[in-house]
Amino acid sequence: xxxxxxxxxxxxxxxxxxxxxxxxxxxxxxxxxxxxxxxxxxxxxxxxxxxxxxxxxxxxxxxxxxxxxxxxxxxxxxxxxxxxxxxxxxxxxxxxxxxxxxxxxxxxxxxxxxxxxxxxxxxxxxxxxxxxxxxxxxxxxxxxxxxxxxxxxxxxxxxxxxxxxxxxxxxxxxxxxxxxxxxxxxxxxxxxxxxxxxxxxxxxxxxxxxxxxxxxxxxxxxxxxxxxxxxxxxxxxxxxxxxxxxxxxxxxxxxxxxxxxxxxxxxxxxxxxxxxxxxxxxxxxxxxxxxxxxxxxxxxxxxxxxxxxxxxxxxxxxxxxxxxxxxxxxxxxxxxxxxxxxxxxxxxxxxxxxxxxxxxxxxxxxxxxxxxxxxxxxxxxxxxxxxxxxxxxxxxxxxxxxxxxxxxxxxxxxxxxxxxxxxxxxxxxxxxxxxxxxxxxxxxxxxxxxxxxxxxxxxxxxxxxxxxxxxxxxxxxxxxxxxxxxxxxxxxxxxxxxxxxxxxxxxxxxxxxxxxxxxxxxxxxxxxxxxxxxxxxxxxxxxxxxxxxxxxxxxxxxxxxxxxxxxxxxxxxxxxxxxxxxxxxxxxxxxxxxxxxxxxxxxxxxxxxxxxxxxxxxxxxxxxxxxxxxxxxxxxxxxxxxxxxxxxxxxxxxxxxxxxxxxxxxxxxxxxxxxx
Amino acid sequence: xxxxxxxxxxxxxxxxxxxxxxxxxxxxxxxxxxxxxxxxxxxxxxxxxxxxxxxxxxxxxxxxxxxxxxxxxxxxxxxxxxxxxxxxxxxxxxxxxxxxxxxxxxxxxxxxxxxxxxxxxxxxxxxxxxxxxxxxxxxxxxxxxxxxxxxxxxxxxxxxxxxxxxxxxxxxxxxxxxxxxxxxxxxxxxxxxxxxxxxxxxxxxxxxxxxxxxxxxxxxxxx
Numbered sequence: 001x002x003x004x005x006x007x008x009x010x011x012x013x014x015x016x017x018x019x020x021x022x023x024x025x026x027x028x029x030x031x032x033x034x035x036x037x038x039x040x041x042x043x044x045x046x047x048x049x050x051x052x053x054x055x056x057x058x059x060x061x062x063x064x065x066x067x068x069x070x071x072x073x074x075x076x077x078x079x080x081x082x083x084x085x086x087x088x089x090x091x092x093x094x095x096x097x098x099x100x101x102x103x104x105x106x107x108x109x110x111x112x113x114x115x116x117x118x119x120x121x122x123x124x125x126x127x128x129x130x131x132x133x134x135x136x137x138x139x140x141x142x143x144x145x146x147x148x149x150x151x152x153x154x155x156x157x158x159x160x161x162x163x164x165x166x167x168x169x170x171x172x173x174x175x176x177x178x179x180x181x182x183x184x185x186x187x188x189x190x191x192x193x194x195x196x197x198x199x200x201x202x203x204x205x206x207x208x209x210x211x212x213x214x215x216x217x218x219x220x221x222x223x224x225x226x227x228x229x230x231x232x233x234x235x236x237x238x239x240x241x242x243x244x245x246x247x248x249x250x251x252x253x254x255x256x257x258x259x260x261x262x263x264x265x266x267x268x269x270x271x272x273x274x275x276x277x278x279x280x281x282x283x284x285x286x287x288x289x290x291x292x293x294x295x296x297x298x299x300x301x302x303x304x305x306x307x308x309x310x311x312x313x314x315x316x317x318x319x320x321x322x323x324x325x326x327x328x329x330x331x332x333x334x335x336x337x338x339x340x341x342x343x344x345x346x347x348x349x350x351x352x353x354x355x356x357x358x359x360x361x362x363x364x365x366x367x368x369x370x371x372x373x374x375x376x377x378x379x380x381x382x383x384x385x386x387x388x389x390x391x392x393x394x395x396x397x398x399x400x401x402x403x404x405x406x407x408x409x410x411x412x413x414x415x416x417x418x419x420x421x422x423x424x425x426x427x428x429x430x431x432x433x434x435x436x437x438x439x440x441x442x443x444x445x446x447x448x449x450x451x452x453x454x455x456x457x458x459x460x461x462x463x464x465x466x467x468x469x470x471x472x473x474x475x476x477x478x479x480x481x482x483x484x485x486x487x488x489x490x491x492x493x494x495x496x497x498x499x500x501x502x503x504x505x506x507x508x509x510x511x512x513x514x515x516x517x518x519x520x521x522x523x524x525x526x527x528x529x530x531x532x533x534x535x536x537x538x539x540x541x542x543x544x545x546x547x548x549x550x551x552x553x554x555x556x557x558x559x560x561x562x563x564x565x566x567x568x569x570x571x572x573x574x575x576x577x578x579x580x581x582x583x584x585x586x587x588x589x590x591x592x593x594x595x596x597x598x599x600x601x602x603x604x605x606x607x608x609x610x611x612x613x614x615x616x617x618x619x620x621x622x623x624x625x626x627x628x629x630x631x632x633x634x635x636x637x638x639x640x641x642x643x644x645x646x647x648x649x650x651x652x653x654x655x656x657x658x659x660x661x662x663x664x665x666x667x668x669x670x671x672x673x674x675x676x
Numbered sequence: 677x678x679x680x681x682x683x684x685x686x687x688x689x690x691x692x693x694x695x696x697x698x699x700x701x702x703x704x705x706x707x708x709x710x711x712x713x714x715x716x717x718x719x720x721x722x723x724x725x726x727x728x729x730x731x732x733x734x735x736x737x738x739x740x741x742x743x744x745x746x747x748x749x750x751x752x753x754x755x756x757x758x759x760x761x762x763x764x765x766x767x768x769x770x771x772x773x774x775x776x777x778x779x780x781x782x783x784x785x786x787x788x789x790x791x792x793x794x795x796x797x798x799x800x801x802x803x804x805x806x807x808x809x810x811x812x813x814x815x816x817x818x819x820x821x822x823x824x825x826x827x828x829x830x831x832x833x834x835x836x837x838x839x840x841x842x843x844x845x846x847x848x849x850x851x852x853x854x855x856x857x858x859x860x861x862x863x864x865x866x867x868x869x870x871x872x873x874x875x876x877x878x879x880x881x882x883x884x885x886x887x888x889x890x891x892x893x894x895x896x897x898x899x
Binding site: 673 | 775788791795818821822824825828833
């Protein structure tokens with residue numbers, strides 16, 4: 001009921017914004033207002049049904065049945081659907097509120113009505129992807145989602161970069177849709193029906209080779225959508241160029257549809273998984289996590305940096321899901337539930353904090369008119385609230401206690417550490433290795449966000465734009481505030497949230513874990529084993545609060561005796577500090593660039609002109625490049641090969657009508673001969 | 677010996693008319709005069725319209741009458757008139773200039789007709805309207821296609837496309853007693869109408885721009 005209302009709210013928002021596109025203000029308020037309303041309904045719906053522990057919330061409903069048998073659009077909602085509906089509604093709600101203010105920046109410049117309409121449409125089809133009950137519904141919603149997102153990536157189409165990013169996104173979306181379609185057709189052929197209900201456990205009917213092939217297709221298809229390495233190349237290109245609210249939606253929610261698909265297919269449709277499925281997902285996750293964060297470190301474009309972090313976090317989610325599949329293979333259902341919970345918890349966490357960070361980046365972008373961090377700085381004084389929200393998001397994504405990123409990564413660690421004992425084959429080495437890589441990822445992410453926050457918000461402004469920056473409008477701040485609150489809640493009260501995941505793990509692995517994960521009336525989070533670890537984010541926070549008097553007391557006792565002297569910062573003997581002396585983003589990341597030289601292959605060029613001594617240069621030109629390994633080593637050769645092949649095939653295009661007719665004719669005759 | 681029923685007569689008449697359609701098709705292939713070609717097409721369409729009328733009469737299928745009437749109006753009267761007018765308006769050379777000469781074209785068409793017969797052999801039991809109709813329909817389709825390849829001028833290619841369409845219609849009538857659903861037939865019919873209109877305009881433009889109707893010159897457009 002509530003969900004229906006939410007969907008109609010999106011439809012109304014879409015229609016209203018389109019109708020009113022001449023009256024920008026009205027279109028903005030109506031479009032994004034209705035989207036926010038839909039978000040509220042979606043959140044209430046999914047939280048209430050998950051809290052009630054219902055396995056099936058909406059039994060399959062046929063929305064539309066076509067003239068041809070089996071062509072039907074069916075929706076249904078089970079626990080897994082509800083969980084993802086929660087993600088899209090919560091993030092959608094916050095972004096809608098944000099957009100109420102943010103869309104004002106487009107007044108008179110772009111069509112705000114279309115922006116609001118497409119935003120609503122995106123929320124609508126994404127929700128439909130999650131509640132699809134048969135293949136028709138799923139694939140149609142999936143394609144619409146890709147199409148609408150393409151429209152948004154190239155929204156600022158005057159910009160060449162945006163157009164190119166749009167095309168790349170379009171191509172990759174087609175590739176992923178093709179793989180998914182093939183995979184689903186393999187399953188549907190075995191089932192003889194297109195409904196999800198008849199696909200459940202259908203993998204058992206396929207031969208092992210067919211199952212493996214289907215699994216590979218799904219991994220490629222959903223992997224492209226999720227942005228897992230090495231299928232990620234579109235993500236850091238496409239996400240930054242979209243309007244910031246759409247970037248937040250894409251990074252927060254849309255890439256999660258890939259995760260949803262993988263979980264749905266691997267845990268429900270394909271049947272008992274062989275070892276290598278989970279192992280390959282774990283490996284892909286590990287590689288994505290480490291490479292994502294390493295590339296993020298080298299980035300000076302704030303939004304691109306965030307986009308690379310999406311790859312990292314998708315990697316962490318995949319580690320949890322891969323580990324869960326491996327545990328299912330070895331028959332450790334409880335551990336599988338733990339790993340799955342870790343993965344899914346990180347899914348919602350990443351949705352929340354990544355959307356928050358993108359919204360913050362959007363506010364900064366609007367204030368400074370640049371995405372280049374080297375031209376920002378000093379914004380903490382000019383945009384107090386935005387910088388506070390961004391800081392919370394940065395702490396959360398760096399997996400520091402007591403915020404939400406820490407909780408889910410801690411759960412991932414625990415499941416990985418216990419994985420070593422589940423099997424005796426050499427595969428078990430992957431668990432500690434993955435854990436170590438996860439630790440490395442966390443540390444690098446923290447370093448990256450020290451850079452992102454420090455260079456962007458601290459020190460002196462590096463450009464006039466940054467100097468003239470001003471705080472964002474109220475709706476923009478409220479939108480970020482909602483997500484900040486969600487970050488804090490998910491971090492401090494994980495045990496309350498874990499209860500919502502019970503019907504989900506019941507559905508996918510047959511176990512409910514929240515009881516075992518909760519100690520001391522929900523104050524302490526445990527890892528479901530007797531001798532395992534425990535942690536309490538709430539405890540850590542309370543401890544920090546309680547211990548606050550200690551340094552104050554120490555200062556009161558001893559500190560007062562010290563003499564206070566106020567003087568300018570030492571400036572090495574120059575006269576006055578200027579922004580040029582500040583630490584740059586490039587400089588900050590240099591040590592890591594040197595350590596990982598083999599990966600980045602940095603190249604730098606320095607040209608210096610001088611009159612009499614190289615120490616007194618008159619002009620200095622400095623350039624530094626990095627090689628994008630996947631681009632140069634994989635995609636470019638493939639691309640070249642394709643182009644060469646196409647050029648050869650072009651001989652077929654003779655330009656003669658007769659020749660074309662003969663092609664058709666020969667094909668027809670050959671088919672007739674073949675058929676008879 | 678009882679006098680033959682109408683059903684028996686029609687099962688003789690329909691293959692006869694279908695065969696005549698094929699004969700007309702072969703004449704089309706051999707004939708080099710453009711205006712005669714158009715007239716031959718009109719005759720072929722008249723035969724098709726007759727077959728549809730007989731089928732409609734026999735099986736009491738009123739909507740097949742619609743097909744018969746539409747075929748008559750569209751392909752016997754309107755399209756030949758349109759093409760005739762086009763020929764007069766652009767004043768082209770009357771010779772159709774085929775790529776292959778008549779004897780070799782005939783040989784190829786014989787082979788294609790054989791192919792049509794061999795391919796449709798498994799389906800002969802399905803036919804209600806006599807043994808050969810489906811085979812002839814397929815032969816019409818294939819030879820029509822060949823005709824399209826064998827001609828240079830856009831106008832004659834349009835004509836060939838129309839004979840292909842006659843073959844398709846014949847197959848529709850032959851394979852299923854009552855024809856295809858009316859909607860489908862109407863769809864095909866109007867498709868072809870529109871296609872011919874568009875091609876007519878195109879022919880005019882090609883002529884204007886290239887001073888010729890030879891579609892071979894279109895390869896100058898290639899980038």
